[in-house]
Amino acid sequence: MKTGYLGLDIGSISTKGVIINEENKIIAEKYIWTEGNPIEAVKTIICDLKNQIDDIAIASVGTTGSARKLIGVMLGADVVKNEITAHAIGTLSVFPDVKTIFEIGGQDSKIILIENGIVVDYAMNTLCAAGTGSFLSSQAQRLGVEVEEFGDIALQSKNPTKIAARCTVFAESDLVHKAQIGHKKEDIIAGLCMAVVNNYLNNVGKGKNIKPPIVFQGGVSKNAGVIKAFEDATKETIAVDKNSHLMGCLGVAILAKKHKKDHVFDFDISDISFETRGHECKKCPNNCEIICFYKGDTLIDAWGNRCENGNVMEKTMQATV
Numbered sequence: 001m002k003t004g005y006l007g008l009d010i011g012s013i014s015t016k017g018v019i020i021n022e023e024n025k026i027i028a029e030k031y032i033w034t035e036g037n038p039i040e041a042v043k044t045i046i047c048d049l050k051n052q053i054d055d056i057a058i059a060s061v062g063t064t065g066s067a068r069k070l071i072g073v074m075l076g077a078d079v080v081k082n083e084i085t086a087h088a089i090g091t092l093s094v095f096p097d098v099k100t101i102f103e104i105g106g107q108d109s110k111i112i113l114i115e116n117g118i119v120v121d122y123a124m125n126t127l128c129a130a131g132t133g134s135f136l137s138s139q140a141q142r143l144g145v146e147v148e149e150f151g152d153i154a155l156q157s158k159n160p161t162k163i164a165a166r167c168t169v170f171a172e173s174d175l176v177h178k179a180q181i182g183h184k185k186e187d188i189i190a191g192l193c194m195a196v197v198n199n200y201l202n203n204v205g206k207g208k209n210i211k212p213p214i215v216f217q218g219g220v221s222k223n224a225g226v227i228k229a230f231e232d233a234t235k236e237t238i239a240v241d242k243n244s245h246l247m248g249c250l251g252v253a254i255l256a257k258k259h260k261k262d263h264v265f266d267f268d269i270s271d272i273s274f275e276t277r278g279h280e281c282k283k284c285p286n287n288c289e290i291i292c293f294y295k296g297d298t299l300i301d302a303w304g305n306r307c308e309n310g311n312v313m314e315k316t317m318q319a320t321v
Helices: 038-052 068-075 081-093 133-143 147-154 168-180 185-203 223-233 244-257 312-320
Strands: 002-010 013-020 028-033 056-064 102-103 108-117 118-125 213-218 276-282 289-295 299-305
Touching: 002 038, 002 068, 002 081, 002 244, 013 038, 013 244, 013 276, 028 038, 028 244, 038 068, 056 068, 056 244, 068 213, 068 289, 068 299, 081 102, 081 118, 081 213, 081 244, 102 185, 133 147, 133 168, 133 185, 147 185, 147 223, 168 185, 185 223, 213 223, 213 244
Parallel strands: 002 056, 102 213
Antiparallel strands: 002 013, 013 028, 102 108, 108 118, 276 289, 289 299
Protein backbone atom coordinates (compact mmCIF):
# COMPACT_ATOMS: atom_id res chain seq x y z
CA MET A 1 0.00 0.00 0.00
CA LYS A 2 1.30 3.44 -0.98
CA THR A 3 1.44 6.41 1.39
CA GLY A 4 -0.41 9.69 0.95
CA TYR A 5 -0.78 12.94 2.90
CA LEU A 6 -3.98 14.93 3.36
CA GLY A 7 -4.16 18.73 3.34
CA LEU A 8 -7.29 20.82 3.93
CA ASP A 9 -7.79 24.57 3.47
CA ILE A 10 -11.05 25.63 5.11
CA GLY A 11 -12.06 29.17 4.26
CA SER A 12 -15.17 31.26 4.83
CA ILE A 13 -16.25 30.92 1.19
CA SER A 14 -14.67 27.69 -0.04
CA THR A 15 -13.17 24.51 1.33
CA LYS A 16 -10.37 22.73 -0.51
CA GLY A 17 -8.72 19.37 0.02
CA VAL A 18 -5.86 17.45 -1.60
CA ILE A 19 -4.02 14.19 -1.16
CA ILE A 20 -0.39 14.19 -2.24
CA ASN A 21 2.16 11.41 -2.70
CA GLU A 22 5.80 11.25 -1.59
CA GLU A 23 6.82 13.47 -4.53
CA ASN A 24 4.31 16.21 -3.52
CA LYS A 25 2.18 15.43 -6.57
CA ILE A 26 -1.56 15.96 -6.12
CA ILE A 27 -3.27 12.61 -6.64
CA ALA A 28 -6.74 13.63 -5.43
CA GLU A 29 -8.42 17.02 -5.07
CA LYS A 30 -11.77 18.61 -4.28
CA TYR A 31 -13.06 22.20 -4.10
CA ILE A 32 -16.51 23.10 -2.77
CA TRP A 33 -18.35 26.03 -1.18
CA THR A 34 -18.21 26.12 2.62
CA GLU A 35 -21.76 27.52 2.85
CA GLY A 36 -21.31 28.56 6.48
CA ASN A 37 -20.79 24.98 7.68
CA PRO A 38 -17.11 23.97 7.66
CA ILE A 39 -17.78 20.68 9.45
CA GLU A 40 -20.20 19.40 6.80
CA ALA A 41 -18.03 20.82 4.01
CA VAL A 42 -15.05 18.84 5.28
CA LYS A 43 -17.14 15.68 5.57
CA THR A 44 -18.09 16.10 1.90
CA ILE A 45 -14.45 16.71 0.92
CA ILE A 46 -13.21 13.66 2.84
CA CYS A 47 -15.83 11.40 1.28
CA ASP A 48 -15.01 12.61 -2.24
CA LEU A 49 -11.24 12.28 -1.77
CA LYS A 50 -11.68 8.74 -0.48
CA ASN A 51 -13.48 7.80 -3.69
CA GLN A 52 -10.63 9.18 -5.80
CA ILE A 53 -7.89 7.00 -4.35
CA ASP A 54 -7.21 3.30 -4.25
CA ASP A 55 -4.68 1.45 -2.13
CA ILE A 56 -3.45 4.68 -0.48
CA ALA A 57 -2.89 4.99 3.28
CA ILE A 58 -2.98 8.54 4.71
CA ALA A 59 -0.04 8.86 7.10
CA SER A 60 -0.63 12.44 8.28
CA VAL A 61 -3.10 15.31 8.04
CA GLY A 62 -2.69 19.09 7.92
CA THR A 63 -5.21 21.94 8.10
CA THR A 64 -5.06 25.63 7.25
CA GLY A 65 -7.53 28.45 6.63
CA SER A 66 -9.90 30.34 8.89
CA ALA A 67 -11.41 27.14 10.36
CA ARG A 68 -8.08 25.31 10.67
CA LYS A 69 -8.25 24.86 14.44
CA LEU A 70 -11.82 23.57 14.45
CA ILE A 71 -11.20 21.08 11.64
CA GLY A 72 -7.77 20.23 13.03
CA VAL A 73 -9.44 19.05 16.23
CA MET A 74 -12.17 17.27 14.29
CA LEU A 75 -9.69 15.24 12.24
CA GLY A 76 -6.94 14.90 14.82
CA ALA A 77 -4.62 16.80 12.46
CA ASP A 78 -0.87 16.42 12.86
CA VAL A 79 -0.23 19.98 11.60
CA VAL A 80 -2.35 23.14 11.96
CA LYS A 81 -0.75 26.09 10.15
CA ASN A 82 -1.67 29.67 9.25
CA GLU A 83 -2.48 30.59 5.65
CA ILE A 84 0.72 32.57 5.06
CA THR A 85 2.96 29.61 5.81
CA ALA A 86 0.76 27.12 3.97
CA HIS A 87 0.47 29.23 0.81
CA ALA A 88 4.19 29.97 0.76
CA ILE A 89 5.16 26.30 1.09
CA GLY A 90 2.65 25.22 -1.53
CA THR A 91 3.78 27.88 -4.00
CA LEU A 92 7.48 27.20 -3.47
CA SER A 93 6.92 23.54 -4.29
CA VAL A 94 5.73 24.57 -7.77
CA PHE A 95 7.65 27.84 -8.29
CA PRO A 96 10.90 27.51 -6.28
CA ASP A 97 12.18 30.91 -7.49
CA VAL A 98 9.05 32.90 -6.56
CA LYS A 99 9.62 36.23 -4.84
CA THR A 100 6.09 37.68 -4.70
CA ILE A 101 2.78 35.90 -4.18
CA PHE A 102 -0.49 37.66 -4.95
CA GLU A 103 -3.43 35.78 -3.43
CA ILE A 104 -7.07 36.81 -3.75
CA GLY A 105 -9.76 34.60 -2.30
CA GLY A 106 -13.47 34.84 -1.75
CA GLN A 107 -13.46 37.26 1.17
CA ASP A 108 -9.86 38.23 1.80
CA SER A 109 -6.58 38.79 0.03
CA LYS A 110 -2.92 38.63 0.93
CA ILE A 111 0.55 39.37 -0.40
CA ILE A 112 3.59 37.29 0.55
CA LEU A 113 7.17 38.35 -0.14
CA ILE A 114 9.85 35.66 -0.30
CA GLU A 115 13.63 35.82 -0.37
CA ASN A 116 15.73 32.67 -0.81
CA GLY A 117 12.75 30.46 -0.05
CA ILE A 118 11.87 32.26 3.20
CA VAL A 119 8.89 34.53 3.91
CA VAL A 120 10.30 37.98 4.74
CA ASP A 121 7.11 40.06 4.68
CA TYR A 122 3.37 39.77 4.19
CA ALA A 123 0.12 41.66 4.49
CA MET A 124 -3.54 40.66 4.60
CA ASN A 125 -6.79 42.46 3.91
CA THR A 126 -9.88 41.10 5.65
CA LEU A 127 -11.79 44.36 6.21
CA CYS A 128 -13.07 45.30 2.75
CA ALA A 129 -14.54 43.00 0.10
CA ALA A 130 -13.92 45.42 -2.78
CA GLY A 131 -10.81 43.55 -3.92
CA THR A 132 -12.01 39.97 -3.50
CA GLY A 133 -13.84 37.18 -5.27
CA SER A 134 -17.13 37.89 -3.54
CA PHE A 135 -17.03 41.44 -4.93
CA LEU A 136 -16.60 40.15 -8.49
CA SER A 137 -19.35 37.56 -7.98
CA SER A 138 -21.83 40.18 -6.80
CA GLN A 139 -21.00 42.48 -9.71
CA ALA A 140 -21.33 39.60 -12.17
CA GLN A 141 -24.81 38.93 -10.84
CA ARG A 142 -25.66 42.62 -11.15
CA LEU A 143 -24.50 42.59 -14.79
CA GLY A 144 -26.32 39.35 -15.60
CA VAL A 145 -23.25 37.28 -16.48
CA GLU A 146 -21.58 34.24 -14.94
CA VAL A 147 -18.48 35.15 -12.95
CA GLU A 148 -16.65 32.32 -14.76
CA GLU A 149 -17.15 34.31 -18.00
CA PHE A 150 -15.76 37.55 -16.54
CA GLY A 151 -12.20 37.03 -17.71
CA ASP A 152 -13.00 36.19 -21.32
CA ILE A 153 -15.44 39.10 -21.59
CA ALA A 154 -12.89 41.50 -20.07
CA LEU A 155 -10.30 40.54 -22.69
CA GLN A 156 -12.67 41.73 -25.42
CA SER A 157 -12.53 45.30 -24.12
CA LYS A 158 -10.69 47.97 -26.10
CA ASN A 159 -11.39 50.79 -23.64
CA PRO A 160 -11.84 49.63 -20.00
CA THR A 161 -14.18 51.77 -17.93
CA LYS A 162 -12.74 53.42 -14.84
CA ILE A 163 -14.60 52.12 -11.79
CA ALA A 164 -14.18 53.67 -8.32
CA ALA A 165 -13.57 50.52 -6.29
CA ARG A 166 -12.10 51.73 -3.03
CA CYS A 167 -15.35 50.57 -1.45
CA THR A 168 -17.96 48.03 -2.54
CA VAL A 169 -20.80 50.55 -2.12
CA PHE A 170 -19.03 53.19 -4.23
CA ALA A 171 -18.10 50.61 -6.87
CA GLU A 172 -21.68 49.39 -7.26
CA SER A 173 -22.97 52.95 -7.52
CA ASP A 174 -20.32 53.84 -10.10
CA LEU A 175 -20.98 50.65 -12.07
CA VAL A 176 -24.71 51.42 -12.32
CA HIS A 177 -23.98 55.00 -13.38
CA LYS A 178 -21.51 53.95 -16.08
CA ALA A 179 -23.95 51.37 -17.44
CA GLN A 180 -26.76 53.92 -17.54
CA ILE A 181 -24.73 56.42 -19.56
CA GLY A 182 -23.88 53.81 -22.19
CA HIS A 183 -20.57 52.14 -21.35
CA LYS A 184 -20.24 48.72 -22.98
CA LYS A 185 -20.58 45.67 -20.78
CA GLU A 186 -17.13 44.32 -21.73
CA ASP A 187 -15.57 47.71 -20.89
CA ILE A 188 -17.29 47.78 -17.50
CA ILE A 189 -16.15 44.22 -16.74
CA ALA A 190 -12.57 45.02 -17.77
CA GLY A 191 -12.81 48.12 -15.59
CA LEU A 192 -13.92 46.01 -12.64
CA CYS A 193 -10.92 43.72 -13.10
CA MET A 194 -8.62 46.75 -13.15
CA ALA A 195 -10.36 48.16 -10.08
CA VAL A 196 -9.77 44.93 -8.16
CA VAL A 197 -6.08 45.04 -9.05
CA ASN A 198 -5.68 48.73 -8.20
CA ASN A 199 -7.49 48.22 -4.90
CA TYR A 200 -5.20 45.28 -4.10
CA LEU A 201 -1.96 47.05 -4.99
CA ASN A 202 -2.96 50.27 -3.19
CA ASN A 203 -4.01 48.49 -0.01
CA VAL A 204 -2.56 45.02 0.47
CA GLY A 205 0.51 45.78 -1.63
CA LYS A 206 1.03 49.35 -0.43
CA GLY A 207 4.67 49.99 0.47
CA LYS A 208 5.70 46.43 -0.42
CA ASN A 209 8.79 45.73 -2.51
CA ILE A 210 7.16 43.70 -5.27
CA LYS A 211 9.74 41.70 -7.24
CA PRO A 212 9.44 39.12 -10.00
CA PRO A 213 8.90 36.21 -10.38
CA ILE A 214 5.31 36.94 -9.35
CA VAL A 215 2.78 34.15 -8.79
CA PHE A 216 -0.96 34.83 -8.61
CA GLN A 217 -3.22 32.38 -6.80
CA GLY A 218 -6.56 31.96 -5.08
CA GLY A 219 -9.94 31.61 -6.76
CA VAL A 220 -9.69 34.99 -8.52
CA SER A 221 -6.51 33.83 -10.30
CA LYS A 222 -8.81 31.85 -12.62
CA ASN A 223 -10.02 35.20 -14.01
CA ALA A 224 -8.01 36.06 -17.15
CA GLY A 225 -9.15 39.68 -16.94
CA VAL A 226 -7.61 40.13 -13.49
CA ILE A 227 -4.39 38.41 -14.62
CA LYS A 228 -4.08 40.86 -17.52
CA ALA A 229 -4.85 43.80 -15.23
CA PHE A 230 -2.05 42.68 -12.87
CA GLU A 231 0.37 42.38 -15.79
CA ASP A 232 -0.58 45.84 -17.06
CA ALA A 233 -0.19 47.37 -13.60
CA THR A 234 3.12 45.70 -12.66
CA LYS A 235 4.65 45.49 -16.16
CA GLU A 236 5.64 41.94 -15.24
CA THR A 237 4.62 38.45 -16.35
CA ILE A 238 2.22 36.89 -13.84
CA ALA A 239 2.52 33.12 -13.35
CA VAL A 240 -0.62 31.14 -12.55
CA ASP A 241 -0.55 27.39 -11.90
CA LYS A 242 -3.45 25.14 -12.92
CA ASN A 243 -3.83 24.31 -9.20
CA SER A 244 -3.56 27.94 -8.08
CA HIS A 245 -6.74 27.58 -6.00
CA LEU A 246 -5.24 24.64 -4.08
CA MET A 247 -1.90 26.09 -2.94
CA GLY A 248 -2.95 26.41 0.70
CA CYS A 249 -3.98 22.79 1.12
CA LEU A 250 -1.01 21.63 -0.97
CA GLY A 251 1.33 23.52 1.34
CA VAL A 252 -0.15 22.15 4.54
CA ALA A 253 -0.12 18.61 3.10
CA ILE A 254 3.61 19.03 2.42
CA LEU A 255 4.11 20.25 5.99
CA ALA A 256 2.15 17.24 7.27
CA LYS A 257 4.64 14.92 5.58
CA LYS A 258 7.20 15.88 8.20
CA HIS A 259 4.91 14.40 10.85
CA LYS A 260 4.38 11.02 9.22
CA LYS A 261 3.01 8.46 11.68
CA ASP A 262 2.39 4.74 11.75
CA HIS A 263 -1.36 5.07 12.20
CA VAL A 264 -3.62 5.45 9.17
CA PHE A 265 -6.22 8.21 8.89
CA ASP A 266 -9.79 6.93 9.03
CA PHE A 267 -11.92 8.36 6.21
CA ASP A 268 -15.17 7.09 7.73
CA ILE A 269 -16.34 10.23 9.53
CA SER A 270 -19.57 10.89 7.62
CA ASP A 271 -21.72 9.20 10.28
CA ILE A 272 -19.95 10.81 13.24
CA SER A 273 -21.67 13.78 14.84
CA PHE A 274 -19.52 16.87 15.48
CA GLU A 275 -20.95 19.97 17.15
CA THR A 276 -19.76 23.29 18.55
CA ARG A 277 -21.50 24.86 21.53
CA GLY A 278 -20.69 28.35 22.72
CA HIS A 279 -21.25 29.97 26.09
CA GLU A 280 -20.07 33.07 27.91
CA CYS A 281 -17.87 32.51 30.94
CA LYS A 282 -18.93 34.96 33.64
CA LYS A 283 -16.41 33.98 36.31
CA CYS A 284 -14.31 37.12 35.84
CA PRO A 285 -14.61 40.53 34.10
CA ASN A 286 -13.20 39.08 30.84
CA ASN A 287 -16.57 37.45 30.02
CA CYS A 288 -14.80 35.16 27.53
CA GLU A 289 -16.75 33.45 24.76
CA ILE A 290 -15.90 29.77 25.26
CA ILE A 291 -16.31 27.41 22.29
CA CYS A 292 -16.76 23.76 23.21
CA PHE A 293 -16.32 21.11 20.50
CA TYR A 294 -18.08 17.77 20.87
CA LYS A 295 -17.64 14.46 19.08
CA GLY A 296 -20.96 12.81 19.76
CA ASP A 297 -21.56 13.57 23.43
CA THR A 298 -17.85 13.75 24.27
CA LEU A 299 -16.10 17.09 24.73
CA ILE A 300 -12.87 16.82 22.72
CA ASP A 301 -11.61 20.41 22.87
CA ALA A 302 -12.49 23.94 23.95
CA TRP A 303 -10.98 27.36 23.37
CA GLY A 304 -11.59 31.07 23.88
CA ASN A 305 -10.61 31.41 27.54
CA ARG A 306 -8.11 34.06 28.60
CA CYS A 307 -7.61 32.77 32.12
CA GLU A 308 -7.88 29.52 34.09
CA ASN A 309 -11.50 30.23 35.06
CA GLY A 310 -12.58 29.31 31.55
CA ASN A 311 -10.31 26.28 31.08
CA VAL A 312 -13.14 23.84 30.37
CA MET A 313 -10.88 21.02 29.14
CA GLU A 314 -8.75 20.94 32.28
CA LYS A 315 -11.82 20.81 34.50
CA THR A 316 -13.32 18.05 32.35
CA MET A 317 -10.13 15.96 32.62
CA GLN A 318 -9.98 16.50 36.37
CA ALA A 319 -13.57 15.33 36.70
CA THR A 320 -12.81 12.07 34.88
CA VAL A 321 -9.75 11.20 36.97
